Amino acid sequence: MKxxxxxxxxxxxxxxxxxLGDDIDEVADRMLDAGAEVLEDEWRQTIRRKGYxxxxxxxxxxxxxxxxxxxxxxxxxxxxxxIVTKTKGVKKVSNATKAYVLHHGRKSNPKTGRDAIKAxxxxxxxxxxxxxxxxxxxxxxxxxxxxxxGM
Numbered sequence: 001m002k003x004x005x006x007x008x009x010x011x012x013x014x015x016x017x018x019x020l021g022d023d024i025d026e027v028a029d030r031m032l033d034a035g036a037e038v039l040e041d042e043w044r045q046t047i048r049r050k051g052y053x054x055x056x057x058x059x060x061x062x063x064x065x066x067x068x069x070x071x072x073x074x075x076x077x078x079x080x081x082x083i084v085t086k087t088k089g090v091k092k093v094s095n096a097t098k099a100y101v102l103h104h105g106r107k108s109n110p111k112t113g114r115d116a117i118k119a120x121x122x123x124x125x126x127x128x129x130x131x132x133x134x135x136x137x138x139x140x141x142x143x144x145x146x147x148x149x150g151m
Contacts, residue, residue: 028071031141035134036064036073042130043075050122052102057081061095086113099123 043062053059063078077095084090105119 027141027145029068031138032066032071032073034137034141036066036075038134038137039073039075039126039130040064042126042133043077046122046126046129050102050120052122055081058095058098087111 040062044059047053047059047062057079058077058081061077061079062075065074065076065078066072067074077099080092080094081098082090083093101117102120103123104121106114106117108114108116
């Protein structure tokens, strides 16, 4: 369950403000970092607020995967954790899978003893709230750079 921080139209933006100098790629990278960090924080806050902390593994695994070429950053729970199940013993479950189940929910299964989990759609909340905050953080970086250049 990934949340992407994309700078829509950044290629056009870079072209339009190329006059800032050759450091525009560095500015875009800083903007992407700022937006991704905000989304990372929003993931942790939302997980805490929703009470989705049993061991803290999912919350602590939130990380950023950047693709500099595409100018994107995916923010999501990474890694996995060993859990004990009633029917399979010890098995690994990815933290992204846990987020997916909490987001979409699941039906109960009397055969395995799994309880139902009501869908919370908490990732949508992260996208909405965090997306606004991320955009503001990215715009602040750009504004700061434009002010430095007297624009």
